[in-house]
Amino acid sequence: MSSIKLTSLNPRFSEVQYAVRGELAIKAEKYVVQLKDHPTSHGLPFDKVVFTNIGNPQQRGLDQEPITFPRQVAALTEWPALAEKVIGLGVFPDDVVERARELEKEIGSIGAYSQSQGASFIRKNVAKFIEERDGYPASADNIFLTGGASAGVSLMISMLISSPKSGLLIPIPQYPLYTASLTQHGGLAIPYYLDESSAWSTSPQSVRAALEKARNEGIEPKALVVINPGNPTGSVLTKEVILELIDLAEKNNLVILADEVYQANIHHPTAQFISFKKLVREANSPVPLVSFHSISKGVTGECGRRGGYFECTNFPEDVLALIYKMISVGLCPPLGGQIGVDCMVRPPKPGSPSYPLWKKETDATHKALAERTKLIAERLNALPGVSCVDSPGALYLFPRIYFTKKAVEKAKEAGKTPDTFYALALLDETGICVVPGDGFGQVEGQNHYRLTCLCAGVEEYVGKLEKFHRGFMAKYAD
Ligand SMILES: Cc1ncc(COP(=O)(O)O)c(C=O)c1O
Incomplete structure (x- = not known):
């Protein structure tokens, strides 16, 4: 046996x-x-x-089809000698060759472990992307590159569950990563229901009701999970609702976990993605926020490369150090995924040789x-x-x-x-x-x-x- x-x-x-x-x-x-x-x-x-x-x-x-630019950069970072062999043959556009050389110079061989948090050069590029997106400063020190957003979500949930009574407010319907991670790490789901009759909108009132019910049942709510744009619903949160949720989280001592992996997937002209980070800054709120992003979605769809990041906002230094310690146990996120993140946050610019095809x-x-x-x-x-x-x-x-x-x-x-x-x-x-x-x-x-x-x-x-x-x-x- x-x-x-x-x-x-x-x-x-x-x-x-x-x-x-x-x-x-x-x-x-x-x-x-x-x-x-x-x-x-x-x-x-x-x-x-x-x-x-x-x-x-x-x-x-x-x-x-994969987008050509990140795959070309990936090819040359996999085998840097290739760039030298094909130079002048017109196989790779000049900006791809330049990008691959720059990445190699900055992060070295992709066969080596990087810093546990992810290569600092790429984290700085992520910070610039966030700054340009939101109009507020971002720091590479608060950014953690991950093997897909899932790894970051699971880590955050495991960190937040401090007792069997710890609970996370999660939208219903939800992406089952949340309930699965909660079950794995011994936490409780506190469901708040999205309203199908108004295009799967989120009502801060229903979040408040769920919070109160959980407290009455002896559950200790630790965080509010939001998925924006939503999975499986595809709904997009409005500025008003996000601001209300930030206020609610602040008043109830909750951390916000903002899953924003679909931020580039907006297909109604009236819908607009606004990040939680931008509105936390705009509201000057001290609420702790973790924002997740990924190369798996958007239009790159590079799910198999396993790349993503999370940014911590309003986190004290000792908590950041704790996160750093825990991720360092896993040594580092995959380098191929990190390079995918770099290509996502630094796509070709207008005027560069790769831009027309990328566009x-x-x-x-x-x-x-x-x-x-x-x-x-x-x-x-x-x-x-x-x-x-x-x-x-x-x-x-x-x-x-x-x-x-x-x-x-x-x-x-x-x-x-x-x-x-x-x-x-x-x-x-x-x-x-x-x-x-x-x-x-x-x-x-x-x-x-x-x-x-x-x-x-x-x-x-x-x-x-x-x-x-x-x-x-x-x-x-x-
Ligand atoms: C809402 C949401 N978050 C996170 C993920 C995980 O993505 P990744 O491939 O980056 O781990 C997915 C994947 O479908 C998702 O839908």
Whole structure:
């Protein structure tokens, strides 16, 4: 018998739930293998799996092309001798060669550990980016480069949970990294509900109510999590709401964890991203704030390179030193990801050789995302038993489905929630993989699913969704 068994391990690991890579995604991966191993005899009613379950733009099947500039810089920083071999051949634009040489001079070989906090040269560039974005000073000392935003979020949550009664206010629906990290580190989720009837807006009043309820239950609220633009909702916070949330956090001694990884993904002309950092400074608030950003989203979509950062605002020196100590245990974030962050915060400038192509590529990706989001929302809204808030930001839609009693009963018989039952049937019939709403949290009794708007060939894919939905509703009509 094995000396390692589940019952002898940290029980919190078994309790962690992460639906984005859960039951549906695991089944979809099996279908991929089945299709590959038996191309002519797979016996499935579809010949490809469409992964719309995760915001992973370059994933096979979605095929968002990488932006050329960061990849060229990555190529030359991987193998600096390449720059010398191809110089004058017109393979790499001059500004790419210059950038790669500068990075090599400043940070040395990417095969070496950098400073634990991330290379100081890149942190300074991040600080300049934040200053230009917000119009307020930023310091490289307060910036920590990370292996994706997830690593920073998990670190912050583990630091804030000081007792089993520690809780974090989290939006519902939420990106399940938050509930998963809370479970792993033994903290409690204090849910505040976003309002679907007003485009998934955040009401500071509902945050206050959640806070009061938690206190009455003996929970000690430590932080307020905000995801802006939202995942899975795509909603974008207004200046008024952000200022109210800052005030609320200040008055209640909360740290704000502002997940701003979708800050570049705004696709409604009326929506505008405003950072929490800018408004904390504008309000002259002493509230401690951690702001997260990533190279996984935006238009770069470099999820696999694992790059991101967080900036601490209004943090005392001893707490910064504690964070530094903890991240130094992990030695340093991946250098490839750090270089990705540098390219994100220092894209080609107008007039530079790489600018025209960079502009063309980034504009095309923004445009495609905006068009697909609009089209999918319109088509979903035209279906019986579906309502879908058109999302102004991020990469997703979170449609609500109104199931018949019969569908709910059948789901129960199958031992599934109705939205999981629906999502499994969708996958089995069409190869389209979505994530059931219960993975993100939703008002009890409601049902949703999340899909990304990243899929090329959107007409074909929406057509399949529509056909499936009509068939499902007819099959389970009351
Ligand atoms: C809201 C939100 N925060 C953080 C992350 C994690 O991103 P990263 O790849 O940078 O770890 C994601 C990924 O989907 C996300 O949606």
